[in-house]
Amino acid sequence: MKWLAVAAREIAGLFVEDVGFTLGILAWVALAALVLRELPVGEPWRAAIFLAGCLALLVENVVRAARKRAG
Amino acid sequence: MLSFAHAGTAIASAFIASLVEAVEALTIVLAVGTVRGWRPALAGTAAGLAFLALLVLAFGPLLARMPIRYLQLAVGVLLLLFGMRWLRKAILRAAGVIALHDEAAAFADQSAALRAAHPRRGWDAIAVITAFKAVVLEGLEVVFIVLAVGAAGGLLLPASLGALAACALVAIVGCAVHRPLARIPENTLKFAVGVLLSAFGAFWIGEGLGFRWPGEDLAILGIAALFLAAASAAALLARRESAG
Numbered sequence: 001m002k003w004l005a006v007a008a009r010e011i012a013g014l015f016v017e018d019v020g021f022t023l024g025i026l027a028w029v030a031l032a033a034l035v036l037r038e039l040p041v042g043e044p045w046r047a048a049i050f051l052a053g054c055l056a057l058l059v060e061n062v063v064r065a066a067r068k069r070a071g
Numbered sequence: 072m073l074s075f076a077h078a079g080t081a082i083a084s085a086f087i088a089s090l091v092e093a094v095e096a097l098t099i100v101l102a103v104g105t106v107r108g109w110r111p112a113l114a115g116t117a118a119g120l121a122f123l124a125l126l127v128l129a130f131g132p133l134l135a136r137m138p139i140r141y142l143q144l145a146v147g148v149l150l151l152l153f154g155m156r157w158l159r160k161a162i163l164r165a166a167g168v169i170a171l172h173d174e175a176a177a178f179a180d181q182s183a184a185l186r187a188a189h190p191r192r193g194w195d196a197i198a199v200i201t202a203f204k205a206v207v208l209e210g211l212e213v214v215f216i217v218l219a220v221g222a223a224g225g226l227l228l229p230a231s232l233g234a235l236a237a238c239a240l241v242a243i244v245g246c247a248v249h250r251p252l253a254r255i256p257e258n259t260l261k262f263a264v265g266v267l268l269s270a271f272g273a274f275w276i277g278e279g280l281g282f283r284w285p286g287e288d289l290a291i292l293g294i295a296a297l298f299l300a301a302a303s304a305a306a307l308l309a310r311r312e313s314a315g
Contacts (some may be wrong), residue, residue: 002188002264010208010211011211012129013214014156014211014215015149015152015153015156016152017154017156018159019161020226021156021159022152022156025082025151025152026152026208027079028249029151029276031146033278033280036280037280037281037282043282043283044282044283044284044285046171046277046280046282046283047277047282047283047284047285047290050276050277050280051273051277051297054151054155054269055297055298055301056275057155057292058155058159058162058298058301058302058305059175059301059308060096061159061177062159062162062163062166062305062306062308062309063280063298063305063308063309063312065159065163065168065309066166066168066308066309066312066313067309067312068170069313070312070313070314071170071311
């Protein structure tokens with residue numbers, strides 16, 4: 001059974017490195033599905049807002065990681 | 072109809088991602104072959120490839136049965152998580168925040184571990200398992216990318232061809248030079264793959280949620296360009312932060 005745990009850890013490792021970052025992405029996707037879809041904004045603004053959120057998450061996390069390593 | 076933007080980005084993503092993973096697998100298989108002998112190294116590699124082929128045959132048709140909206144959403148979320156994880160790491164490496172991956176050092180470490188392992192007696196299980204594990208673990212990423220990039224857009228064949236071409240290229244060059252391919256600009260390739268996979272992920276999530284992208288399929292090129300711009304800016308900011 002040990003190899004199953006190792007395989008599961010390896011597969012999870014494909015998607016998760018920084019838990020906060022992964023949870024942030026999942027939360028943003030959930031917000032897009034539950035809230036952004038219902039907002040009274042025209043197309044293609046929903047897609048643009050969703051993409052902007054993904055880019056902001058990436059930049060914020062990278063800068064925070066660099067600051068943490070430096071300090 | 073397959074659009075060039077889609078097919079081209081699917082092939083490029085599968086090719087570049089597979090190139091990176093194949094180089095990493097080659098390093099370990101070369102270490103096994105050099106230290107413990109080529110027969111167990113090749114046997115482990117062949118077993119690993121057969122296992123991966125079984126996975127594709129098992130999961131490929133299952134994906135095709137999922138309703139397209141759910142498939143787009145599920146594949147999109149996994150691609151976004153996978154792509155942004157790669158991209159984040161590549162940015163931090165490009166900014167000098169974390170160390171670059173060194174194939175020559177990985178080869179030396181693996182060789183030392185194999186030399187220190189139990190001496191071979193008859194069938195060299197350690198060597199076979201080491202090669203098998205390397206091929207399966209690195210190959211799993213390739214299989215995931217091929218299925219994820221190909222399944223949602225009906226592009227399994229072009230994505231598979233891209234991956235196979237990369238693996239064949241690495242195998243041929245590896246056989247010719249007989250040492251780890253340390254000169255491959257691995258982080259640049261990972262940066263590019265992270266950008267492409269993240270773009271695919273965001274695109275498919277948008278499609279799955281019913282958002283309309285401007286330019287439809289061509290939007291994927293624009294999304295990739297925006298991810299590239301944001302990643303480049305993040306690398307600059309991270310470099311500044313880490314320099315104090």
